[in-house]
Amino acid sequence: MSINLDHIFNPRSIAVIGASREPDKIGHVILRSLMHRFKGRIYPVNHKAKSIAGLKCYKSVLDIKGKVDSVVIAIPAKFVPGVMEECGRKGVKGAVIISGGFSEVGEVELEEKLRKVANKYKIPVIGPNCLGMLDNYTHVDTLFNPKYKMSRPRQGGISFISQSGAVGAVVMDWAGYKGFGVDKFVSYGNALNVDEVDLLRYLGKDPKTKVICAYFEGTRRGKEFMKVAKRVSKKKPIIAMKAGRSEAGAKAVSSHTGSLAGSDEVWDAAFKQSGIIRAKGIDDMFDYARVLAEQPLPKGNRVAIVTNGGGFGVLATDSCEFYGLKMAKLSKKTERIIKARVPAYAVVKNPIDLVGDADRERYEVALNALVEDRGVDSIICILLMQTANLDSSVVDVVAEVSDQRKKTIVCSSSGGEYANLHMKLLEEAGIPTYDTLRAAARSLAAITYYEDFITSE
Amino acid sequence: MSINLDHIFNPRSIAVIGASREPDKIGHVILRSLMHRFKGRIYPVNHKAKSIAGLKCYKSVLDIKGKVDSVVIAIPAKFVPGVMEECGRKGVKGAVIISGGFSEVGEVELEEKLRKVANKYKIPVIGPNCLGMLDNYTHVDTLFNPKYKMSRPRQGGISFISQSGAVGAVVMDWAGYKGFGVDKFVSYGNALNVDEVDLLRYLGKDPKTKVICAYFEGTRRGKEFMKVAKRVSKKKPIIAMKAGRSEAGAKAVSSHTGSLAGSDEVWDAAFKQSGIIRAKGIDDMFDYARVLAEQPLPKGNRVAIVTNGGGFGVLATDSCEFYGLKMAKLSKKTERIIKARVPAYAVVKNPIDLVGDADRERYEVALNALVEDRGVDSIICILLMQTANLDSSVVDVVAEVSDQRKKTIVCSSSGGEYANLHMKLLEEAGIPTYDTLRAAARSLAAITYYEDFITSE
Numbered sequence: 001m002s003i004n005l006d007h008i009f010n011p012r013s014i015a016v017i018g019a020s021r022e023p024d025k026i027g028h029v030i031l032r033s034l035m036h037r038f039k040g041r042i043y044p045v046n047h048k049a050k051s052i053a054g055l056k057c058y059k060s061v062l063d064i065k066g067k068v069d070s071v072v073i074a075i076p077a078k079f080v081p082g083v084m085e086e087c088g089r090k091g092v093k094g095a096v097i098i099s100g101g102f103s104e105v106g107e108v109e110l111e112e113k114l115r116k117v118a119n120k121y122k123i124p125v126i127g128p129n130c131l132g133m134l135d136n137y138t139h140v141d142t143l144f145n146p147k148y149k150m151s152r153p154r155q156g157g158i159s160f161i162s163q164s165g166a167v168g169a170v171v172m173d174w175a176g177y178k179g180f181g182v183d184k185f186v187s188y189g190n191a192l193n194v195d196e197v198d199l200l201r202y203l204g205k206d207p208k209t210k211v212i213c214a215y216f217e218g219t220r221r222g223k224e225f226m227k228v229a230k231r232v233s234k235k236k237p238i239i240a241m242k243a244g245r246s247e248a249g250a251k252a253v254s255s256h257t258g259s260l261a262g263s264d265e266v267w268d269a270a271f272k273q274s275g276i277i278r279a280k281g282i283d284d285m286f287d288y289a290r291v292l293a294e295q296p297l298p299k300g301n302r303v304a305i306v307t308n309g310g311g312f313g314v315l316a317t318d319s320c321e322f323y324g325l326k327m328a329k330l331s332k333k334t335e336r337i338i339k340a341r342v343p344a345y346a347v348v349k350n351p352i353d354l355v356g357d358a359d360r361e362r363y364e365v366a367l368n369a370l371v372e373d374r375g376v377d378s379i380i381c382i383l384l385m386q387t388a389n390l391d392s393s394v395v396d397v398v399a400e401v402s403d404q405r406k407k408t409i410v411c412s413s414s415g416g417e418y419a420n421l422h423m424k425l426l427e428e429a430g431i432p433t434y435d436t437l438r439a440a441a442r443s444l445a446a447i448t449y450y451e452d453f454i455t456s457e
Numbered sequence: 458m459s460i461n462l463d464h465i466f467n468p469r470s471i472a473v474i475g476a477s478r479e480p481d482k483i484g485h486v487i488l489r490s491l492m493h494r495f496k497g498r499i500y501p502v503n504h505k506a507k508s509i510a511g512l513k514c515y516k517s518v519l520d521i522k523g524k525v526d527s528v529v530i531a532i533p534a535k536f537v538p539g540v541m542e543e544c545g546r547k548g549v550k551g552a553v554i555i556s557g558g559f560s561e562v563g564e565v566e567l568e569e570k571l572r573k574v575a576n577k578y579k580i581p582v583i584g585p586n587c588l589g590m591l592d593n594y595t596h597v598d599t600l601f602n603p604k605y606k607m608s609r610p611r612q613g614g615i616s617f618i619s620q621s622g623a624v625g626a627v628v629m630d631w632a633g634y635k636g637f638g639v640d641k642f643v644s645y646g647n648a649l650n651v652d653e654v655d656l657l658r659y660l661g662k663d664p665k666t667k668v669i670c671a672y673f674e675g676t677r678r679g680k681e682f683m684k685v686a687k688r689v690s691k692k693k694p695i696i697a698m699k700a701g702r703s704e705a706g707a708k709a710v711s712s713h714t715g716s717l718a719g720s721d722e723v724w725d726a727a728f729k730q731s732g733i734i735r736a737k738g739i740d741d742m743f744d745y746a747r748v749l750a751e752q753p754l755p756k757g758n759r760v761a762i763v764t765n766g767g768g769f770g771v772l773a774t775d776s777c778e779f780y781g782l783k784m785a786k787l788s789k790k791t792e793r794i795i796k797a798r799v800p801a802y803a804v805v806k807n808p809i810d811l812v813g814d815a816d817r818e819r820y821e822v823a824l825n826a827l828v829e830d831r832g833v834d835s836i837i838c839i840l841l842m843q844t845a846n847l848d849s850s851v852v853d854v855v856a857e858v859s860d861q862r863k864k865t866i867v868c869s870s871s872g873g874e875y876a877n878l879h880m881k882l883l884e885e886a887g888i889p890t891y892d893t894l895r896a897a898a899r900s901l902a903a904i905t906y907y908e909d910f911i912t913s914e
Contacts, residue, residue, distance in 0.1 A: 148875065149843050150875070151872075151875075164766065164767060164771075165768075165813070166766025166768050166813065169841065169844075170766070170769075170876075173843050173875075173876060174871055174872050177873030246775050248775075249772075249775035255804045256771055280895070308623070309627070310713035311620070311674070311700065312623055312627075313709055315739075318703045321704070322703065345562050351709050353712070387602060415607070415631050416608040416631060416634030418606045419631075435740075436738050436740050437738070438737070
């Protein structure tokens with residue numbers, strides 16, 4: 001079956017089957033999520049209600065007069081195959097099935113029955129047993145966690161597919177809070193007839209997706225996954241997190257999604273071959289994704305560090321060396337330019353310490369000199385916002401240098417409310433900002449690794 | 458010289474030498490920080506002003522009628538030895554010298570002159586060239602970063618000494634924001650006559666300090682440091698971060714504090730011998746400190762995991778195994794008790810998956826059964842606050858179990874504003890809460906390591 005997912009990500013109309021009047025029900029939350037920003041037509045389907053949230057309600061998709069491109073289904077499992085049959089007859093071109101109660105609880109036959117119906121009508125299905133999906137540009141939002149508990153991310157270039165709905169929910173919430181830019185998110189659950197391979201292929205061709213992140217516990221199509229990954233990762237980076245690494249973890253996987261975790265060494269080798277960047281946690285997955293989505297690739301591994309706190313310069317140096325990066329040797333010219341404009345007690349060699357009373361101008365001088373230095377491939381800019389002289393305008397200084405796109409630039413900052421605000425502002429200005437120096441260095445190492453991969457062939 | 462630091466941490470009166478009327482000056486910020494909560498007498502000293510912020514101002518400490526236990530000095534370096542002489546004549550018993558401009562910029566003789574005066578009068582000195590200190594119980598707060606940019610932590614059992622002021626500032630700000638409990642913080646700068654060894658010895662005897670954290674780049678008294686550390690760490694845990702691990706990092710150290718970084722392997726071995734827990738970053742230093750300060754020691758390395766998201770159960774299992782912990786085998790009784798009270802689709806084996814619709818009651822059942830299970834030494838409780846059914850009252854459920862102090866309990870949660878609020882509430886209830894599973898597992902491994910150290914002798 002050739003799979004077209006466009007109708008799922010960009011439908012003109014969506015029916016919500018199992019739409020509910022009761023605010024606590026999943027079918028209500030999904031309807032409200034869609035109504036909030038989706039611009040196409042929305043049809044609630046419920047066999048009892050006449051209208052929900054001001055929209056006319058239908059007993060079945062077959063009763064809807066207009067075309068229905070896509071459906072979201074949130075009804076008890078046993079009714080799903082029958083409803084799917086109706087969707088097929090209606091000419092629906094894509095479905096997201098939230099409902100659980102299929103193979104994950106042993107109902108293998110019910111799932112098989114559903115698959116047959118979907119395939120008969122050539123309907124691609126996200127799910128069942130999933131959190132649904134989010135397209136941040138078309139605003140198809142079927143996530144059923146309440147908005148007040150789970151924020152949504154801003155628009156951006158990172159797409160994320162996840163076998164686990166919970167992992168997806170936490171990551172989206174976190175991305176929203178931190179100011180990370182996201183394109184599409186898909187929780188694909190039991191993967192009825194759309195799995196990680198199909199999604200990888202689709203996102204590989206999707207122009208809005210700059211970087212693909214994937215969380216999975218296993219795959220039924222290992223070889224094909226790697227083949228597609230190898231092709232896609234030459235065009236755009238793939239960062240994957242494969243859970244069930246340890247023996248005990250693999251056992252936990254079989255209780256969770258029933259996947260075969262497979263040998264971790266085999267996965268590791270396969271990832272390397274296909275250019276997939278392996279993440280060990282959700283945090284480093286998005287750490288790597290941000291720099292790869294927002295910053296130009298570095299030409300090598302030589303890093304310059306700028307800080308207003310000497311201790312952080314030392315720590316950043318240690319981290320860079322640990323992750324295989326090299327400390328850049330600054331040119332005489334760079335040193336001369338900076339020295340002419342900063343006090344004598346500043347340290348003008350790499351790591352550059354602008355010291356505790358540094359203001360935006362010292363950063364402006366240092367960063368502008370560094371982007372012109374041919375011995376520098378990337379920059380870690382450390383901003384300790386706790387100091388008295390560093391005000392918010394430093395965000396714009398870094399953004400201006402970053403927008404020139406001459407060097408890979410990341411920031412590191414950490415602290416309380418005030419620091420967090422500025423981290424988010426930097427992030428939204430396209431500068432990946434990390435709260436630990438290890439994360440900053442590790443992420444530069446990841447983008448350097450990817451640059452190596454695509455230029456080495 | 459036998460050193461008594463009590464007058465610095467708990468003075469009845471403090472003079473601020475270099476107190477200023479101008480809000481931007483360090484001498485003003487320090488005076489205001491002290492006035493905010495310190496209950497002893499405060500004497501501003503400034504040779505021009507008659508009063509500052511409503512307090513009578515003195516030209517010199519010698520003009521003050523009452524006793525002056527301690528002074529904070531923030532004036533240009535060249536005037537400091539003279540002022541110190543006056544302090545000696547006044548009978549001052551401790552000093553914090555914020556002023557920079559001594560050995561760190563090559564003014565070795567000036568620093569030597571200052572040391573001679575201080576030692577002549579037996580005045581212990583914190584600094585010079587430092588951020589000062591904070592005692593969270595006596596409210597001696599000499600930190601000169603503005604309060605709106607840098608929060609202060611709540612009271613607690615962690616004390617932190619830092620050679621770098623910047624590292625200290627960021628950590629205090631972060632601790633305040635996250636709800637970590639802190640006792641004392643000391644930025645000791647150039648360590649005129651009070652260094653890391655003296656501070657370690659003092660904090661080792663300090664009843665409020667439950668855990669000692671230390672950041673340093675080098676020491677002039679390596680052997681003595683280790684000797685004291687070995688003695689102290691049998692009574693309370695020491696977590697240290699030694700920067701300048703790499704060759705390039707060691708070079709950066711010599712530009713920063715002028716310390717000799719020394720071979721990292723030697724440090725590693727010395728830390729192991731003396732029972733010091735080594736942290737690689739600020740984050741894991743406080744990750745370990747929190748569980749060691751707040752939770753009882755585990756009897757072994759067998760961990761039980763409870764979650765409302767299966768994917769996180771898998772990831773937590775992987776992390777535990779990676780850090781050398783073992784997945785506990787639940788007793789039949791534990792399984793029976795939990796199964797009787799949770800739906801059939803929940804997974805009642807380790808990791809326990811209470812699934813996405815779990816409420817506080819399911820956690821109550823699971824946690825109470827686990828603390829009674831003799832096969833369980835510690836518990837990781839994962840709370841995905843994004844889900845609809847989990848409300849704030851789960852914080853109290855975990856706190857009630859934690860307060861029984863039967864097992865080591867940590868939480869893991871992650872996400873946006875809503876999740877963060879609950880992480881802080883958990884933290885303030887004495888339950889260390891980590892935003893990554895790796896941090897949670899690593900911290901349990903650290904407390905298990907410490908338990909091993911103190912019981913193996």
